[in-house]
Amino acid sequence: MKSIAEINEKIRRGEAVIVRADEMPEIVSKKGPEKAAEKVDVVTTGTFGAMCSSGAFLNLGHSDPPIKIQKAWLNDVEAYAGLAAVDLYVGATELSTEKGMDYGGGHVIEDLVAGRSVDVKAKSYGTDCYPAKYLETTITLDDVNQAMLFNPRNNYQRYNAAANTSERTLYTYMGTLLPNMRNINYAGTGEISPLNNDPEYLTIGTGTRIFLGGAQGYVISEGTQHSPKTGFGTIAVSGDLKEMSAKYLRGVSMKQYGTSLLVGIGVPIPVLNPKIAKCTAIQNPDIRTNILDYSVPRRTRPVLKNVSYDELISGKVSIGDKTVKTASMSSFRISYEIMEKMREWMEAKEFYLTEPVRRLPRDTVFNPMRQKKKSTTVGKLMSKPVITVNVKSKLNAVSLVLVENNIDQVPVIDDDGRLVGIVTAWDITKATAENRRKLSEVMTSNVIMSKEGEFIDEVSRRLEKHKINSTPIVDDERRVIGIITLSDINKAYRGLNK
Amino acid sequence: MKYVIKYSPENTKEPVLADAILSTKVKVNILTARLDSEEGVMILEVLGDSKDARKIVSHLRKHGLLVEKLDGNVLKDDDCCVDCGLCVGVCPTDAIIMHDKLMELDNRKCILCRACVEVCPVKALSIREGI
Numbered sequence: 045m046k047s048i049a050e051i052n053e054k055i056r057r058g059e060a061v062i063v064r065a066d067e068m069p070e071i072v073s074k075k076g077p078e079k080a081a082e083k084v085d086v087v088t089t090g091t092f093g094a095m096c097s098s099g100a101f102l103n104l105g106h107s108d109p110p111i112k113i114q115k116a117w118l119n120d121v122e123a124y125a126g127l128a129a130v131d132l133y134v135g136a137t138e139l140s141t142e143k144g145m146d147y148g149g150g151h152v153i154e155d156l157v158a159g160r161s162v163d164v165k166a167k168s169y170g171t172d173c174y175p176a177k178y179l180e181t182t183i184t185l186d187d188v189n190q191a192m193l194f195n196p197r198n199n200y201q202r203y204n205a206a207a208n209t210s211e212r213t214l215y216t217y218m219g220t221l222l223p224n225m226r227n228i229n230y231a232g233t234g235e236i237s238p239l240n241n242d243p244e245y246l247t248i249g250t251g252t253r254i255f256l257g258g259a260q261g262y263v264i265s266e267g268t269q270h271s272p273k274t275g276f277g278t279i280a281v282s283g284d285l286k287e288m289s290a291k292y293l294r295g296v297s298m299k300q301y302g303t304s305l306l307v308g309i310g311v312p313i314p315v316l317n318p319k320i321a322k323c324t325a326i327q328n329p330d331i332r333t334n335i336l337d338y339s340v341p342r343r344t345r346p347v348l349k350n351v352s353y354d355e356l357i358s359g360k361v362s363i364g365d366k367t368v369k370t371a372s373m374s375s376f377r378i379s380y381e382i383m384e385k386m387r388e389w390m391e392a393k394e395f396y397l398t399e400p401v402r403r404l405p406r407d408t409v410f411n412p413m414r415q416k417k418k419s420t421t422v423g424k425l426m427s428k429p430v431i432t433v434n435v436k437s438k439l440n441a442v443s444l445v446l447v448e449n450n451i452d453q454v455p456v457i458d459d460d461g462r463l464v465g466i467v468t469a470w471d472i473t474k475a476t477a478e479n480r481r482k483l484s485e486v487m488t489s490n491v492i493m494s495k496e497g498e499f500i501d502e503v504s505r506r507l508e509k510h511k512i513n514s515t516p517i518v519d520d521e522r523r524v525i526g527i528i529t530l531s532d533i534n535k536a537y538r539g540l541n542k
Numbered sequence: 543m544k545y546v547i548k549y550s551p552e553n554t555k556e557p558v559l560a561d562a563i564l565s566t567k568v569k570v571n572i573l574t575a576r577l578d579s580e581e582g583v584m585i586l587e588v589l590g591d592s593k594d595a596r597k598i599v600s601h602l603r604k605h606g607l608l609v610e611k612l613d614g615n616v617l618k619d620d621d622c623c624v625d626c627g628l629c630v631g632v633c634p635t636d637a638i639i640m641h642d643k644l645m646e647l648d649n650r651k652c653i654l655c656r657a658c659v660e661v662c663p664v665k666a667l668s669i670r671e672g673i
Binding site: 092093094219220222227228229294295296297298299304306359369370371372373374375376377378380 | 624625628629631632639643644657660661664665
C-alpha cells in the first residue's frame with residue numbers, strides 16, 4: 045500500500061511520521077493496523093548490548109620497506125593477519141597478552157573510535173617483495189586507510205536468560221551468576237529489539253540501511269547462527285568505523301569470562317502495509333524466552349522457566365517458591381537514545397530508507413557441531429572398584445589401606461556405602477601429631493565429587509578450580525562407584541588430540 | 543546508620559569494639575569485616591537513634607579508630623556507565639535499583655561488598671580511595 049520510495053519522499057519533504065517501537069502498540073490498538081499503517085511511515089527500533097561476533101578490518105597502508113604482516117598485535121591484542129599484506133581483523137573477544145581479561149579487541153575498537161592512539165606490533169617471515177620482518181608503530185583511526193566494523197553476528201532477536209542452581213558462583217558470557225539461583229541475567233531489549241519488529245523479514249534484508257555504532261551502516265546478510273524459525277534471528281552488519289562514535293561502541297570485560305564489544309544498533313522498519321504495522325505492535329508480554337540453568341555446562345541446558353520479557357524487565361521473576369532478581373545486560377537507556385537518534389536523522393533529512401536487494405532466509409536452523417570424536421565421559425575412564433574405608437575405621441587401619449594399595453588418599457563411606465568424606469596420608473600424619481583419633485574428624489567432609497555421565501572437560505575444570513588431583517565418582521545415591529585422576533583425564537585428552 | 547571503621551596495627555590488639563558496645567550499651571550489627579594482624583576494615587550498622595550513633599562513634603574515635611559515615615563510598619562514573627543494570631542482580635542489599643531505565647545507587651544501603659564493582663563490564667564503579 046506504501047512503497048519505500050514514497051516514504052523517502054515524505055522524509056525529503058519533512059512529512060514522514062516516525063515513531064518509536066514502544067509507541068506502536070498503543071497506536072495499533074487504538075486505530076487498528078489499517079489506519080496505523082496509513083498514519084505511521086517508519087518505526088524505529090534499537091538495542092545496545094554485548095555482541096561478541098564483532099570486529100573491525102583495518103588497512104594500515106604499506107611501510108617502507110614493506111612488510112607482509114604474518115602476526116600483529118594492537119595494544120597487545122592479537123589481530124588476525126591471514127589476509128593481504130597490511131589488512132588486519134581485530135575481533136572483540138581477543139584478549140590482551142599483557143592485561144588478560146581487562147582489555148581486549150572490543151577495547152581496541154573503542155579506543156580507535158574515541159580517537160586514542162593504538163600501538164601496533166607486527167612480524168613476518170620476509171619475502172622478496174616484502175622484506176621487512178618486524179614493525180612497531182602507533183596509529184590512530186585517521187592514519188588507517190579503511191576501518192570497517194564488520195560483525196558476522198549481531199542483534200539477536202532474543203536471548204535465553206541465565207541462572208545458576210549450583211552452590212558456587214559461575215562467571216559466564218551472561219555475567220556473574222550467583223549460587224542457589226540468587227539472580228537471573230537476561231539480554232536483549234524485547235519489544236524495541238529490531239528483529240522482534242520484523243520477525244518475517246518483510247523489510248529487513250541485505251542492503252537495509254541501519255544505525256550502527258552511531259553512524260549509518262548496512263545489513264550484509266543474515267548473521268551466523270540465524271535461526272528465525274525458533275525466534276533467534278540474527279543479522280550480519282557492516283559500517284565505516286571512522287564515522288562511528290565511542291558512545292555506541294564500548295569495550296567490555298565480563299568478569300572471569302573475557303571481553304566483548306557493546307554495539308548500538310537501530311533498524312528502521314518502514315510501515316508499508318497493515319501486516320507490518322501489526323508486527324511492529326509487538327509487546328513485551330508476547331515475547332517469550334527460557335531461563336536456562338547454566339550450572340549444567342552442556343550444549344542443552346535445563347530450562348528453569350519460560351518467561352516473557354515483561355517479567356524479565358519487571359526486575360523480579362518467581363521460580364517455584366523463590367522470587368529472583370533479574371538484571372539486564374543491555375542498556376535500555378541507550379537503546380531508546382538510538383531510536384530517538386534515528387528519528388532525528390530522518391527529521392533532519394540525513395537518513396533515508398533503502399530497499400533490500402535480497403530477503404533474508406526465514407527457514408534456516410542453527411545446527412550443532414559435527415564432532416568426529418566426541419568427548420569422553422568420566423564413567424568410561426574411571427578406575428573401579430574403588431578402595432574405600434568405613435568412617436568407623438581406626439586411623440592405623442586407614443594408614444594400612446593407604447600403604448598396602450600405594451595410594452595417598454582414600455574415600456570414606458558410611459555403612460550404606462555413601463560417600464561422607466575423603467582422607468589423605470597428610471591428614472592422618474597431622475592427626476597423629478595432634479593426637480586426634482576419630483576418622484570423621486580427621487577427614488575432609490566437603491568432598492568434590494563427580495557423576496559418571498559428566499564429560500571429562502567439566503570434571504577437569506572442576507579439579508583445576510579446586511586445585512585437586514582426583515575426584516570420586518558417585519551415583520545418584522552418593523555411593524562411590526569409581527575414582528578419576530587428573531592424569532587419567534590428561535591421558536584421554538592426548539588420545540583425543542591424536 | 544552505617545559506618546566504616548578502620549583499624550590500624552596499634553589498635554588491632556585491643557577489643558575496642560567490644561569495649562565500645564559494653565560501655566555505651568548501643569547495639570551494633572557487623573555487616574562486613576576484613577581484619578588481619580596489620581589492619582582491618584569493618585562496616586557497622588548502629589541500631590538506634592542518632593544520639594546512640596554519636597555515642598559509639600565518639601568512643602571508637604577516642605580509642606584511635608578511624609570512623610566515617612558510610613555514605614557516598616561507591617563512586618559511579620556517570621560518563622562511563624551505560625545503565626545496563628548488571629550490578630542490580632548481584633547487590634545483596636538492594637542498594638542498586640533500576641528506575642526508569644537508569645541505574646540508581648543508594649549509598650546508605652551499601653555495605654561495600656564490592657560485588658557491583660567486580661561485575662561492572664565497563665568499570666564505571668569504584669570504591670572511594672582510602673576505604
